[in-house]
Amino acid sequence: MQPKQTIVHLPVYQPGKPIEEVKRELGLTEVIKLASNENPFGSSPKAREAIEAELSNISLYPDGGAVQLTEAVAEYLGVETNQIIFGAGSDEVILMLARAFLVQGDETVMATHTFPQYKHNCQIEGAVSIEVPLKDGTHDLEGMLAAITDRTKIVWICNPNNPTGTMNTDAEIKAFLAQVPPHVLVVLDEAYCEYNTTDEFPDSIELIGQYQNVIALRTFSKIYGLASLRIGYGVGHPDVIRSINQVREPFNTTRFAQAAALAAIKDQDFIKSCREANTAGLLYLTKQFELLDLQAFPAHGNFIMVDVGRPAGAVFDGLLRNGIIVRGGHLLDFPTSIRVTIGSQEQNEKFITALTKVLADVPVQV
Numbered sequence: 001m002q003p004k005q006t007i008v009h010l011p012v013y014q015p016g017k018p019i020e021e022v023k024r025e026l027g028l029t030e031v032i033k034l035a036s037n038e039n040p041f042g043s044s045p046k047a048r049e050a051i052e053a054e055l056s057n058i059s060l061y062p063d064g065g066a067v068q069l070t071e072a073v074a075e076y077l078g079v080e081t082n083q084i085i086f087g088a089g090s091d092e093v094i095l096m097l098a099r100a101f102l103v104q105g106d107e108t109v110m111a112t113h114t115f116p117q118y119k120h121n122c123q124i125e126g127a128v129s130i131e132v133p134l135k136d137g138t139h140d141l142e143g144m145l146a147a148i149t150d151r152t153k154i155v156w157i158c159n160p161n162n163p164t165g166t167m168n169t170d171a172e173i174k175a176f177l178a179q180v181p182p183h184v185l186v187v188l189d190e191a192y193c194e195y196n197t198t199d200e201f202p203d204s205i206e207l208i209g210q211y212q213n214v215i216a217l218r219t220f221s222k223i224y225g226l227a228s229l230r231i232g233y234g235v236g237h238p239d240v241i242r243s244i245n246q247v248r249e250p251f252n253t254t255r256f257a258q259a260a261a262l263a264a265i266k267d268q269d270f271i272k273s274c275r276e277a278n279t280a281g282l283l284y285l286t287k288q289f290e291l292l293d294l295q296a297f298p299a300h301g302n303f304i305m306v307d308v309g310r311p312a313g314a315v316f317d318g319l320l321r322n323g324i325i326v327r328g329g330h331l332l333d334f335p336t337s338i339r340v341t342i343g344s345q346e347q348n349e350k351f352i353t354a355l356t357k358v359l360a361d362v363p364v365q366v
Contacts, residue, residue, distance in 0.1 A: 006104075006126045013116070017325050026321060032350060033325045034341040036227075037162075037192070037303045041277060041344070043225030043260070044270040050263035051256050062255040069258045073233060076265055077205050082238040085245055086253050090191055090219040090232030095121050097215070097234075099247045101153050101185060102127040109147045110156040111139045113163065113333055115189065118156040127153070137164035137297040137305070141176040148184055155180065158189045159202065163332050163339045165192075165299035173202040177211055185240065188216045191232075192301030194223040194271060197279050201300070205235065212237040220257075222302060223274050224264045231257035278302050281342040288352045292359065305329070305339045308355075310362045312338055318358035324351050336365050 019031045066086045074081045087093040094117050102108065104126035110118045112131040119129045130152075132143040139157055148155065160167045168176075173188070180186055188204045204216035215236030221227040231253050234244065264270075282299055289296045289306050296306035308315050312335055316328035319338075329337035340351060 006124055010120060010123060013120070014331065017320070019325070022320060022323075022325060026323075028323045031323045031325065032343065032347050034343050034347065034351060035325045035327045035339075037222060037301070037341045038227050039223060039225035039274060039302070040342070040347060041225065041274050044264045044267040046263040046267045046270075047224075047226060047260040050259040054255050054259045057255055060255065061251050062253060062258055064250050066253055066258050069262045072262050072265055077235060079205060079208070079235060080238070083208070083241055084233055084235055085241050085248065086231060086233045086258075087248070088230040088232075088252055088257075089221055090189065090217040090234070091117050092230075092252065093217055093232060093234040093244070094118060094187075094189070096244045096247050097154065097185070097187060098122050098125050098127070100243045105151070106153045107149060107151040108154045108156065109144050109152055111144070111158070111161065114139075114156065114158045115162045118158075118187075118189075122154075134161070134164065134166075136166075137161070138166040139168050141168060141172055145176060145179055148181065152181075152184050154185045154187060156187045156189065158191075160192045160195075160300040162191070162301070163303075163327065163329075163334070164297045164305050165301050165303055165339075166297050167196075167198075167201060167300040169200040170202040171200070173207070177207060177214065180213065182213055184213060186211070186214050188214065190216055191219045191222055192303075193218065195275055195278050195302050196300060197275065198300070208236055212239065215240055220261045220264060223271055223278075224261070225274075226257065226260050226264060229254065229257035229260055231261050277344070278342050281345065281348050284345070284348055285340070285342065285352070292356065303339055303341045305334065305337050307334075307337045308359065309336055310359065310365050312336055314362045315355075315358055318362060319351075319354055322354035322357065324354045326351075 019033050022031045070081050070084050098121035102125040106127040108122045108127050109130045112133050122129050130147045208214050215234050217234050219232035294306050312329035327339040
């Protein structure tokens with residue numbers, strides 16, 4: 001049995017270490033996971049209630065069209081229902097985009113470094129990934145524009161960018177879109193957009209009304225705290241959404257996910273509280289990094305990437321032994337940096353205590 005040639009050399013996605021595995025391996029009783037950008041404050045209590053109400057329907061298929069949830073999200077965003085498609089996390093929407101629009105030999109433009117699932121899914125379809133280096137940790141939109149050719153089908157912009165946490169502004173995105181050929185689909189992946197507290201973040205819903213070749217991706221995994229349920233969505237022109245729907249698997253989101261997301265989007269007070277707590281945590285960590293004389297990228301999501309000036313693998317291992325799981329930059333092609341999720345204030349303080357200890361033990365990279 002031989003797999004298709006486009007996947008033979010693909011790496012397998014490596015998630016962050018699970019808490020229980022770290023406890024077992026290192027004999028720890030307390031482990032704090034700040035590696036996967038999960039919401040440390042959980043999810044809306046209303047989402048839990050919605051899940052419990054669905055338990056009696058566990059033997060029934062979900063609504064294949066997610067009709068109620070689609071209506072609620074469309075009303076919240078101020079778009080039509082035929083402009084929305086749901087997936088098992090926004091990463092399934094990425095998969096469906098590649099499946100719907102890319103064939104062998106097509107080109108697709110993305111940053112280096114950014115969310116790896118863009119390249120992964122494009123390679124599966126046999127497309128050629130043109131990668132444009134980041135500029136100061138942020139998408140180089142001029143460079144990406146210059147990389148577009150007649151063979152380009154999709155451009156991917158992760159905003160805020162993962163793993164750097166940086167942001168392209170509304171003015172930058174508008175200037176970029178004004179020059180992108182209409183045959184090129186621009187994907188604005190906004191998994192962390194709800195954490196934004198600036199007035200410079202792009203209004204992607206407005207842009208979708210102006211450009212038929214723009215689609216925004218969002219998720220219930222991050223600020224909504226529903227990561228385990230795997231539900232996200234795309235918003236775009238009806239024609240684009242219809243094309244994606246043509247490759248969507250039936251019943252691709254669960255009853256529990258739909259019910260929880262429906263309840264969660266109606267509880268914006270919870271979202272507001274999470275955003276405020278995240279902002280406070282981000283300010284705290286930024287200040288602590290300054291006191292430690294460490295340089296961090298300006299962060300606009302619920303995580304921050306900081307250059308620790310030492311081999312990232314050694315710092316990662318040191319933190320692990322102290323019961324703190326982060327994302328090591330050595331796995332992300334940032335050899336002296338770590339990416340850390342913003343936790344609760346207690347978690348943030350424990351992380352800084354552990355980091356200070358580890359930095360004293362690990363020699364500075366010369």
